[in-house]
Amino acid sequence: IWFTYDVATDSGTNAPMMVTLAAGLFILPFFLFSATAGQFADKYERSHFTRKIKFVEVILMLAVSAGFFLGSIYGLLVVLFMMGVQSTFFGPIKYSLLPEHLNDDELIGCNGLIEGGTFLSILFGTIFGGLIIGTTYGKEMLALALVGFAVVGWVSSRSIPLAPVGDPNLKIGWNIFSETRKIIGYAREERTVWLSIIGISWFWFVGAMFLTQFPIFTKQTIGGNEHIVTLFLTILSVGIGIGSVGCNRLLKGEINGRLVPYGSVGMTVAIAVFVAASIQYSADRMVYLEQVLNYQDRILGLTEFFSVSLASWGIIGGLLALSVCAGIYIVPLYTIMQHRSDDRYLARIIAAANVINALFMVMASVVALLLFSLNFTSIQILLTVGVLNVPVFFLVQGIVRRRLN
Numbered sequence: 001i002w003f004t005y006d007v008a009t010d011s012g013t014n015a016p017m018m019v020t021l022a023a024g025l026f027i028l029p030f031f032l033f034s035a036t037a038g039q040f041a042d043k044y045e046r047s048h049f050t051r052k053i054k055f056v057e058v059i060l061m062l063a064v065s066a067g068f069f070l071g072s073i074y075g076l077l078v079v080l081f082m083m084g085v086q087s088t089f090f091g092p093i094k095y096s097l098l099p100e101h102l103n104d105d106e107l108i109g110c111n112g113l114i115e116g117g118t119f120l121s122i123l124f125g126t127i128f129g130g131l132i133i134g135t136t137y138g139k140e141m142l143a144l145a146l147v148g149f150a151v152v153g154w155v156s157s158r159s160i161p162l163a164p165v166g167d168p169n170l171k172i173g174w175n176i177f178s179e180t181r182k183i184i185g186y187a188r189e190e191r192t193v194w195l196s197i198i199g200i201s202w203f204w205f206v207g208a209m210f211l212t213q214f215p216i217f218t219k220q221t222i223g224g225n226e227h228i229v230t231l232f233l234t235i236l237s238v239g240i241g242i243g244s245v246g247c248n249r250l251l252k253g254e255i256n257g258r259l260v261p262y263g264s265v266g267m268t269v270a271i272a273v274f275v276a277a278s279i280q281y282s283a284d285r286m287v288y289l290e291q292v293l294n295y296q297d298r299i300l301g302l303t304e305f306f307s308v309s310l311a312s313w314g315i316i317g318g319l320l321a322l323s324v325c326a327g328i329y330i331v332p333l334y335t336i337m338q339h340r341s342d343d344r345y346l347a348r349i350i351a352a353a354n355v356i357n358a359l360f361m362v363m364a365s366v367v368a369l370l371l372f373s374l375n376f377t378s379i380q381i382l383l384t385v386g387v388l389n390v391p392v393f394f395l396v397q398g399i400v401r402r403r404l405n
Protein backbone atom coordinates (compact mmCIF):
# COMPACT_ATOMS: atom_id res chain seq x y z
CA ILE A 1 0.00 0.00 0.00
CA TRP A 2 2.79 2.41 0.95
CA PHE A 3 4.65 1.68 -2.25
CA THR A 4 1.64 1.75 -4.59
CA TYR A 5 0.11 4.97 -3.28
CA ASP A 6 3.20 6.91 -2.20
CA VAL A 7 6.65 5.80 -3.33
CA ALA A 8 5.74 4.63 -6.85
CA THR A 9 3.68 7.76 -7.49
CA ASP A 10 6.53 10.07 -6.47
CA SER A 11 9.34 8.13 -8.17
CA GLY A 12 7.51 6.95 -11.29
CA THR A 13 8.45 3.32 -10.55
CA ASN A 14 6.34 0.49 -12.01
CA ALA A 15 4.13 -0.37 -9.00
CA PRO A 16 2.69 -3.71 -10.28
CA MET A 17 6.17 -5.05 -11.03
CA MET A 18 7.68 -3.91 -7.72
CA VAL A 19 4.78 -5.21 -5.59
CA THR A 20 5.01 -8.57 -7.33
CA LEU A 21 8.80 -8.62 -6.85
CA ALA A 22 8.37 -7.94 -3.12
CA ALA A 23 5.93 -10.83 -2.79
CA GLY A 24 8.35 -13.12 -4.63
CA LEU A 25 11.26 -12.12 -2.37
CA PHE A 26 9.27 -12.99 0.74
CA ILE A 27 8.32 -16.40 -0.65
CA LEU A 28 11.73 -17.38 -2.08
CA PRO A 29 13.29 -18.45 1.29
CA PHE A 30 10.55 -21.05 1.76
CA PHE A 31 11.70 -22.63 -1.45
CA LEU A 32 15.40 -22.40 -0.63
CA PHE A 33 15.62 -23.19 3.09
CA SER A 34 12.60 -25.33 4.02
CA ALA A 35 14.62 -28.56 3.86
CA THR A 36 17.13 -27.19 6.39
CA ALA A 37 14.34 -25.83 8.59
CA GLY A 38 12.57 -29.19 8.64
CA GLN A 39 15.76 -30.98 9.69
CA PHE A 40 16.36 -28.54 12.55
CA ALA A 41 12.76 -28.93 13.73
CA ASP A 42 13.07 -32.75 13.81
CA LYS A 43 16.54 -32.82 15.39
CA TYR A 44 16.17 -30.27 18.21
CA GLU A 45 13.65 -29.67 20.97
CA ARG A 46 11.04 -27.49 19.32
CA SER A 47 9.93 -25.16 22.10
CA HIS A 48 13.52 -24.06 22.76
CA PHE A 49 14.16 -23.58 19.04
CA THR A 50 10.95 -21.55 18.75
CA ARG A 51 12.17 -19.07 21.37
CA LYS A 52 15.35 -18.47 19.39
CA ILE A 53 13.41 -17.93 16.17
CA LYS A 54 11.03 -15.48 17.81
CA PHE A 55 13.95 -13.51 19.27
CA VAL A 56 15.38 -13.15 15.75
CA GLU A 57 11.99 -11.73 14.78
CA VAL A 58 12.46 -8.89 17.29
CA ILE A 59 15.78 -7.99 15.65
CA LEU A 60 14.22 -8.08 12.18
CA MET A 61 11.40 -5.77 13.25
CA LEU A 62 13.98 -3.26 14.48
CA ALA A 63 15.60 -3.46 11.03
CA VAL A 64 12.24 -2.94 9.33
CA SER A 65 11.62 0.13 11.46
CA ALA A 66 14.99 1.55 10.43
CA GLY A 67 14.17 0.88 6.77
CA PHE A 68 10.93 2.86 6.97
CA PHE A 69 12.58 5.78 8.78
CA LEU A 70 15.36 5.90 6.18
CA GLY A 71 12.93 5.41 3.30
CA SER A 72 15.19 2.68 1.92
CA ILE A 73 13.21 0.58 -0.56
CA TYR A 74 16.06 -1.80 -1.29
CA GLY A 75 16.95 -2.09 2.39
CA LEU A 76 13.34 -3.04 3.13
CA LEU A 77 13.39 -5.62 0.33
CA VAL A 78 16.48 -7.23 1.91
CA VAL A 79 14.81 -7.34 5.32
CA LEU A 80 11.65 -8.72 3.71
CA PHE A 81 13.73 -11.60 2.36
CA MET A 82 15.19 -12.19 5.85
CA MET A 83 11.67 -12.18 7.30
CA GLY A 84 10.88 -14.94 4.82
CA VAL A 85 13.89 -16.90 6.11
CA GLN A 86 12.70 -16.49 9.70
CA SER A 87 9.19 -17.62 8.77
CA THR A 88 10.63 -20.60 6.90
CA PHE A 89 12.21 -21.91 10.10
CA PHE A 90 9.10 -21.25 12.19
CA GLY A 91 6.57 -23.01 9.92
CA PRO A 92 7.62 -26.66 10.42
CA ILE A 93 7.78 -26.16 14.19
CA LYS A 94 4.39 -24.47 14.40
CA TYR A 95 2.48 -27.26 12.69
CA SER A 96 4.52 -30.23 13.98
CA LEU A 97 3.96 -29.19 17.61
CA LEU A 98 0.19 -29.68 17.32
CA PRO A 99 -0.01 -33.49 17.00
CA GLU A 100 2.46 -33.83 19.89
CA HIS A 101 0.34 -31.85 22.36
CA LEU A 102 -3.22 -32.58 21.13
CA ASN A 103 -5.59 -35.52 20.74
CA ASP A 104 -6.77 -36.47 17.25
CA ASP A 105 -10.24 -35.01 17.82
CA GLU A 106 -8.65 -31.65 18.73
CA LEU A 107 -6.57 -31.27 15.56
CA ILE A 108 -9.31 -29.88 13.31
CA GLY A 109 -10.29 -27.27 15.90
CA CYS A 110 -6.70 -26.21 16.62
CA ASN A 111 -5.80 -25.97 12.93
CA GLY A 112 -8.91 -23.86 12.48
CA LEU A 113 -7.75 -21.56 15.28
CA ILE A 114 -4.27 -21.27 13.77
CA GLU A 115 -5.57 -20.51 10.27
CA GLY A 116 -8.27 -18.16 11.57
CA GLY A 117 -5.84 -16.48 13.96
CA THR A 118 -3.24 -16.09 11.23
CA PHE A 119 -5.59 -14.31 8.85
CA LEU A 120 -7.17 -12.19 11.58
CA SER A 121 -3.64 -11.11 12.52
CA ILE A 122 -3.05 -10.24 8.86
CA LEU A 123 -6.31 -8.30 9.03
CA PHE A 124 -5.25 -6.32 12.11
CA GLY A 125 -1.82 -5.58 10.69
CA THR A 126 -3.21 -4.57 7.32
CA ILE A 127 -5.87 -2.27 8.74
CA PHE A 128 -3.43 -0.69 11.19
CA GLY A 129 -0.66 -0.34 8.62
CA GLY A 130 -2.95 0.85 5.84
CA LEU A 131 -4.59 3.51 8.00
CA ILE A 132 -1.51 4.94 9.69
CA ILE A 133 1.30 4.69 7.11
CA GLY A 134 0.29 7.97 5.46
CA THR A 135 -0.31 9.91 8.67
CA THR A 136 2.05 12.41 10.31
CA TYR A 137 3.47 9.96 12.85
CA GLY A 138 2.71 6.84 10.86
CA LYS A 139 6.24 5.49 10.72
CA GLU A 140 6.73 5.95 14.46
CA MET A 141 3.48 4.11 15.27
CA LEU A 142 4.34 1.41 12.75
CA ALA A 143 7.77 0.85 14.29
CA LEU A 144 6.33 0.71 17.81
CA ALA A 145 3.68 -1.83 16.80
CA LEU A 146 6.08 -4.06 14.86
CA VAL A 147 8.67 -4.25 17.62
CA GLY A 148 6.04 -4.46 20.35
CA PHE A 149 4.21 -7.42 18.84
CA ALA A 150 7.48 -9.17 18.06
CA VAL A 151 8.38 -8.89 21.75
CA VAL A 152 4.94 -10.23 22.72
CA GLY A 153 5.52 -13.19 20.41
CA TRP A 154 8.93 -13.91 21.93
CA VAL A 155 7.58 -13.70 25.50
CA SER A 156 4.64 -15.96 24.58
CA SER A 157 6.97 -18.54 23.06
CA ARG A 158 8.58 -19.00 26.48
CA SER A 159 5.38 -20.69 27.68
CA ILE A 160 5.32 -23.41 24.98
CA PRO A 161 5.60 -26.84 26.69
CA LEU A 162 8.55 -29.11 26.01
CA ALA A 163 8.05 -31.43 23.04
CA PRO A 164 9.64 -34.82 22.24
CA VAL A 165 12.47 -34.68 19.72
CA GLY A 166 11.50 -36.27 16.41
CA ASP A 167 14.89 -37.67 15.38
CA PRO A 168 17.77 -36.75 17.76
CA ASN A 169 20.27 -38.78 15.71
CA LEU A 170 19.54 -36.89 12.51
CA LYS A 171 22.63 -35.54 10.78
CA ILE A 172 21.92 -32.16 9.21
CA GLY A 173 22.47 -32.10 5.46
CA TRP A 174 23.46 -28.69 4.13
CA ASN A 175 22.99 -29.35 0.42
CA ILE A 176 19.65 -27.65 -0.06
CA PHE A 177 18.95 -29.36 -3.37
CA SER A 178 19.56 -32.96 -2.29
CA GLU A 179 17.85 -32.39 1.07
CA THR A 180 14.86 -30.76 -0.59
CA ARG A 181 14.56 -33.76 -2.89
CA LYS A 182 14.80 -36.05 0.17
CA ILE A 183 12.04 -34.36 2.21
CA ILE A 184 9.77 -34.26 -0.82
CA GLY A 185 10.39 -38.00 -1.07
CA TYR A 186 9.15 -38.40 2.54
CA ALA A 187 6.02 -36.45 1.67
CA ARG A 188 5.29 -38.60 -1.38
CA GLU A 189 5.49 -41.90 0.52
CA GLU A 190 1.84 -41.52 1.61
CA ARG A 191 -0.27 -40.49 -1.39
CA THR A 192 -3.00 -38.88 0.72
CA VAL A 193 -0.39 -36.66 2.36
CA TRP A 194 1.03 -35.70 -1.04
CA LEU A 195 -2.39 -34.88 -2.51
CA SER A 196 -3.18 -32.80 0.58
CA ILE A 197 0.06 -30.84 0.13
CA ILE A 198 -0.77 -30.10 -3.52
CA GLY A 199 -4.25 -28.98 -2.48
CA ILE A 200 -2.80 -26.72 0.25
CA SER A 201 -0.31 -25.25 -2.19
CA TRP A 202 -3.08 -24.32 -4.59
CA PHE A 203 -4.76 -22.39 -1.77
CA TRP A 204 -1.58 -20.33 -1.40
CA PHE A 205 -1.35 -19.81 -5.17
CA VAL A 206 -4.86 -18.31 -5.14
CA GLY A 207 -4.14 -16.35 -1.97
CA ALA A 208 -0.87 -14.94 -3.32
CA MET A 209 -2.59 -13.85 -6.51
CA PHE A 210 -5.38 -12.01 -4.70
CA LEU A 211 -3.22 -10.45 -1.99
CA THR A 212 -0.64 -9.09 -4.43
CA GLN A 213 -3.23 -7.91 -6.96
CA PHE A 214 -5.55 -6.11 -4.52
CA PRO A 215 -3.69 -2.76 -4.52
CA ILE A 216 -3.38 -2.80 -8.32
CA PHE A 217 -6.98 -4.02 -8.81
CA THR A 218 -8.28 -1.31 -6.49
CA LYS A 219 -6.39 1.45 -8.25
CA GLN A 220 -6.98 0.30 -11.85
CA THR A 221 -10.45 -1.32 -11.81
CA ILE A 222 -12.14 0.32 -8.83
CA GLY A 223 -10.33 3.64 -9.06
CA GLY A 224 -10.25 3.65 -5.26
CA ASN A 225 -7.87 4.62 -2.49
CA GLU A 226 -5.97 2.56 0.06
CA HIS A 227 -8.97 2.40 2.40
CA ILE A 228 -10.78 0.25 -0.16
CA VAL A 229 -7.72 -2.02 -0.34
CA THR A 230 -7.96 -2.36 3.43
CA LEU A 231 -11.67 -3.18 3.16
CA PHE A 232 -10.97 -5.97 0.67
CA LEU A 233 -8.20 -7.42 2.81
CA THR A 234 -10.47 -7.19 5.85
CA ILE A 235 -13.19 -9.17 4.13
CA LEU A 236 -10.71 -11.76 2.89
CA SER A 237 -9.17 -12.23 6.35
CA VAL A 238 -12.47 -12.31 8.25
CA GLY A 239 -13.97 -14.75 5.74
CA ILE A 240 -11.05 -17.17 5.97
CA GLY A 241 -11.23 -16.90 9.75
CA ILE A 242 -14.97 -17.70 9.72
CA GLY A 243 -14.49 -20.63 7.35
CA SER A 244 -11.50 -22.00 9.29
CA VAL A 245 -13.10 -21.86 12.73
CA GLY A 246 -16.52 -22.93 11.43
CA CYS A 247 -14.98 -25.99 9.78
CA ASN A 248 -14.51 -27.65 13.19
CA ARG A 249 -18.18 -27.16 14.01
CA LEU A 250 -19.22 -28.64 10.66
CA LEU A 251 -16.94 -31.67 11.01
CA LYS A 252 -17.48 -32.05 14.81
CA GLY A 253 -13.77 -32.73 15.32
CA GLU A 254 -13.65 -35.59 12.79
CA ILE A 255 -10.52 -35.76 10.63
CA ASN A 256 -12.24 -35.90 7.26
CA GLY A 257 -11.92 -34.21 3.87
CA ARG A 258 -15.55 -34.35 2.75
CA LEU A 259 -15.96 -30.54 2.93
CA VAL A 260 -12.91 -29.84 0.76
CA PRO A 261 -14.62 -30.34 -2.66
CA TYR A 262 -17.46 -28.05 -1.59
CA GLY A 263 -14.90 -25.43 -0.64
CA SER A 264 -13.21 -25.78 -4.03
CA VAL A 265 -16.44 -25.42 -6.01
CA GLY A 266 -17.48 -22.49 -3.84
CA MET A 267 -14.18 -20.72 -4.55
CA THR A 268 -14.70 -21.01 -8.32
CA VAL A 269 -18.29 -19.72 -8.17
CA ALA A 270 -17.27 -16.88 -5.85
CA ILE A 271 -14.43 -15.77 -8.15
CA ALA A 272 -16.89 -15.73 -11.07
CA VAL A 273 -19.27 -13.51 -9.07
CA PHE A 274 -16.39 -11.25 -8.00
CA VAL A 275 -15.13 -10.81 -11.56
CA ALA A 276 -18.60 -10.22 -13.06
CA ALA A 277 -19.40 -7.62 -10.41
CA SER A 278 -16.02 -5.94 -10.96
CA ILE A 279 -16.60 -5.64 -14.72
CA GLN A 280 -20.05 -4.14 -14.11
CA TYR A 281 -18.64 -1.77 -11.51
CA SER A 282 -15.93 -0.58 -13.92
CA ALA A 283 -18.58 0.26 -16.51
CA ASP A 284 -20.78 2.03 -13.95
CA ARG A 285 -17.78 3.99 -12.70
CA MET A 286 -17.20 5.44 -16.16
CA VAL A 287 -20.81 6.63 -16.20
CA TYR A 288 -20.35 8.08 -12.71
CA LEU A 289 -17.23 9.97 -13.80
CA GLU A 290 -19.09 11.36 -16.80
CA GLN A 291 -22.35 12.33 -15.15
CA VAL A 292 -21.32 13.23 -11.61
CA LEU A 293 -17.67 14.28 -11.79
CA ASN A 294 -17.74 15.79 -15.30
CA TYR A 295 -15.02 13.47 -16.59
CA GLN A 296 -12.75 14.26 -13.64
CA ASP A 297 -10.86 11.00 -13.09
CA ARG A 298 -9.98 11.01 -9.40
CA ILE A 299 -9.39 8.43 -6.69
CA LEU A 300 -12.63 7.35 -4.99
CA GLY A 301 -13.09 6.80 -1.25
CA LEU A 302 -15.13 4.19 0.63
CA THR A 303 -18.39 6.14 0.53
CA GLU A 304 -18.17 6.71 -3.23
CA PHE A 305 -17.23 3.05 -3.77
CA PHE A 306 -20.64 2.00 -2.49
CA SER A 307 -22.53 4.86 -4.15
CA VAL A 308 -21.08 4.43 -7.67
CA SER A 309 -22.81 1.12 -8.37
CA LEU A 310 -24.81 -1.68 -6.75
CA ALA A 311 -22.15 -3.96 -8.24
CA SER A 312 -19.94 -2.92 -5.31
CA TRP A 313 -22.04 -5.23 -3.13
CA GLY A 314 -21.50 -8.03 -5.63
CA ILE A 315 -17.74 -7.50 -5.29
CA ILE A 316 -18.01 -7.63 -1.49
CA GLY A 317 -20.30 -10.68 -1.56
CA GLY A 318 -18.11 -12.57 -4.02
CA LEU A 319 -14.97 -11.85 -2.01
CA LEU A 320 -16.61 -12.88 1.28
CA ALA A 321 -17.90 -16.12 -0.24
CA LEU A 322 -14.46 -16.84 -1.71
CA SER A 323 -12.73 -16.39 1.62
CA VAL A 324 -15.22 -18.45 3.65
CA CYS A 325 -15.00 -21.29 1.12
CA ALA A 326 -11.18 -21.03 1.21
CA GLY A 327 -11.21 -21.46 5.00
CA ILE A 328 -13.44 -24.53 4.72
CA TYR A 329 -11.16 -25.87 1.98
CA ILE A 330 -7.80 -25.48 3.71
CA VAL A 331 -8.27 -26.62 7.34
CA PRO A 332 -9.11 -30.30 6.66
CA LEU A 333 -6.14 -30.56 4.26
CA TYR A 334 -3.68 -29.37 6.92
CA THR A 335 -5.18 -31.78 9.45
CA ILE A 336 -5.07 -34.78 7.10
CA MET A 337 -1.44 -33.99 6.29
CA GLN A 338 -0.49 -33.88 9.98
CA HIS A 339 -2.52 -36.97 10.92
CA ARG A 340 -1.29 -39.23 8.12
CA SER A 341 2.42 -38.25 8.26
CA ASP A 342 5.11 -40.44 9.84
CA ASP A 343 5.97 -38.93 13.26
CA ARG A 344 9.71 -39.36 12.62
CA TYR A 345 9.57 -37.09 9.59
CA LEU A 346 6.65 -34.86 10.54
CA ALA A 347 8.53 -31.54 10.61
CA ARG A 348 10.37 -32.43 7.39
CA ILE A 349 7.09 -33.33 5.67
CA ILE A 350 5.66 -29.99 6.77
CA ALA A 351 8.86 -28.39 5.46
CA ALA A 352 8.28 -30.22 2.17
CA ALA A 353 4.78 -28.76 2.12
CA ASN A 354 6.33 -25.32 2.61
CA VAL A 355 8.63 -25.93 -0.36
CA ILE A 356 5.69 -26.85 -2.58
CA ASN A 357 3.64 -23.96 -1.17
CA ALA A 358 6.52 -21.60 -1.94
CA LEU A 359 6.90 -23.03 -5.42
CA PHE A 360 3.22 -22.37 -6.10
CA MET A 361 3.46 -18.83 -4.70
CA VAL A 362 6.57 -18.08 -6.74
CA MET A 363 4.69 -19.48 -9.73
CA ALA A 364 1.88 -17.05 -8.89
CA SER A 365 4.36 -14.15 -9.06
CA VAL A 366 5.83 -15.45 -12.32
CA VAL A 367 2.40 -15.99 -13.87
CA ALA A 368 1.32 -12.50 -12.78
CA LEU A 369 4.47 -10.94 -14.27
CA LEU A 370 3.96 -12.90 -17.49
CA LEU A 371 0.32 -11.85 -17.78
CA PHE A 372 1.23 -8.22 -17.02
CA SER A 373 3.76 -8.39 -19.88
CA LEU A 374 0.92 -9.58 -22.13
CA ASN A 375 -1.08 -6.49 -21.12
CA PHE A 376 -3.54 -8.37 -18.92
CA THR A 377 -5.36 -6.24 -16.38
CA SER A 378 -5.57 -7.28 -12.73
CA ILE A 379 -9.20 -8.37 -13.17
CA GLN A 380 -8.27 -10.56 -16.14
CA ILE A 381 -5.52 -12.15 -14.03
CA LEU A 382 -7.98 -12.95 -11.23
CA LEU A 383 -10.44 -14.38 -13.77
CA THR A 384 -7.65 -16.65 -15.03
CA VAL A 385 -7.16 -17.91 -11.45
CA GLY A 386 -10.87 -18.76 -11.27
CA VAL A 387 -10.67 -20.79 -14.47
CA LEU A 388 -7.55 -22.62 -13.28
CA ASN A 389 -9.35 -23.49 -10.03
CA VAL A 390 -11.81 -25.78 -11.85
CA PRO A 391 -9.46 -28.82 -12.19
CA VAL A 392 -8.61 -28.58 -8.47
CA PHE A 393 -12.06 -30.00 -7.69
CA PHE A 394 -11.05 -33.33 -9.22
CA LEU A 395 -7.78 -33.38 -7.26
CA VAL A 396 -9.51 -32.90 -3.92
CA GLN A 397 -12.14 -35.47 -4.84
CA GLY A 398 -9.26 -37.97 -4.88
CA ILE A 399 -8.33 -36.96 -1.32
CA VAL A 400 -11.90 -37.47 -0.12
CA ARG A 401 -12.20 -40.91 -1.74
CA ARG A 402 -8.95 -42.06 -0.14
CA ARG A 403 -10.01 -40.82 3.30
CA LEU A 404 -13.50 -42.37 3.18
CA ASN A 405 -12.49 -45.76 1.75
